[in-house]
Amino acid sequence: MKNIMLVFGTRPEAIKMCPLVTELRGRKEARVCVCVTGQHKSMLKQVLDGFSINPDYDLSIMKEKQTLFEITVNILNKIRQVLEKEKPDVVLVHGDTSTAFACALACFYLQIPVGHVEAGLRTYDIYSPYPEEFNRQVIGIIANYHFAPTEKARENLISEGKNPSAIFVTGNTGIDALKTTVRADYSHEFLTWSLGSRLILLTVHRRENLGEPMRQIFRAVKRITDTHPEVKVIYPIHLNPRVREIAGSVLGGEERIRLIEPLDVIDFHNFMARADLILTDSGGIQEEAPSLGKPVLVLRKSTERPEGVDSGALLLVGIEEERIYEAVTRLLDDNVLYDRMRSADNPYGDGEASRRIADILLGKNENK
Incomplete structure (x- = not known):
């Protein structure tokens, strides 16, 4: 034993x-x-x-x-x-x-x-x-x-x-989890709200992004919804009070952006499975999303997961407003690029x- x-x-x-x-x-x-x-x-x-x-x-x-x-x-x-x-x-x-x-x-x-x-x-x-x-x-x-x-x-x-x-x-054991959490019959009120739109799932929380980098990220997201009426954004907002303060000041009250409480793992995995595009500074999502065929824009200066970038499933876009806005706009407008990212091989395992x-x-x- x-x-x-x-x-x-x-x-x-x-x-x-x-x-x-x-x-x-x-x-x-x-x-x-x-x-x-x-x-x-x-x-x-x-x-x-x-x-x-x-x-x-x-x-x-x-x-x-x-x-x-x-x-x-x-x-x-x-x-x-x-x-x-x-x-x-x-x-x-x-x-x-x-x-x-x-x-x-x-x-x-x-x-x-x-x-x-x-x-x-x-x-x-x-x-x-x-x-x-x-x-x-x-x-x-x-x-x-x-x-x-x-x-x-x-x-x-x-x-x-x-x-x-x-x-x-x-x-990666994170891929193992997806086998038990993603469900074909899943439903949620916020997913119902997003029906008929192109859904962007947003997660931002990293310590190094607090402050002005986070404000730039949120300003880029707001510009995206302002210029793309077909887009809606759901942001399960981190419990960190500083994150909430910054998010509320930039994104609060926006008609096509929903700031919601953190989701449990089953809910979050099913939100990922139904999103069109994911913007994140998370590490784990960089591994999980390719398994679900979801393009990911990584809101960081660097990533310790270069395999996803090399495979084409991830795009490292940094933390500057203009660069994020341009990258998202291109992905929304370029169907060939979108399909290439969506169909990229998942380098992180087989579950x-x-x-x-x-x-x-x-x-x-x-x-x-």
């Missing part, structure tokens, strides 16, 4: 870790423990409820306007007791969050092996995305297992001197990543 602990704390992490929890809990050779930090609170609960997962531990670190200092220190202080009690054989963390970084650091201090799910993504600009690029690189130093979603991620790890025998290309990771951890698959 192998004792496996999974630790996560944000909504995006949960979406990608819950399929792995389900897979591991179905293996008789594994004893599975789930610890959530509560780095996100209500948004995390939405995902856990959607996958019917009850965590064994909840560190409940969430505080209003919490800083990176507070997140890191509070996780370190609270997770030590859990790790010392459970004595896991391996702890799985995901991606690039402060939860993943702090947990991996705690495991290093206690000499507990770490498995890094979604390993090897890089921009090599330590401040973009911030603090995520730093977090990923540090976790990569600590990790004993590197579960890379793509061959490119594996190459990054090898170029950094990681042991090739500890790197496994598995695909079997959780099974592969479980097999590797339980000694059933030695193939990297």
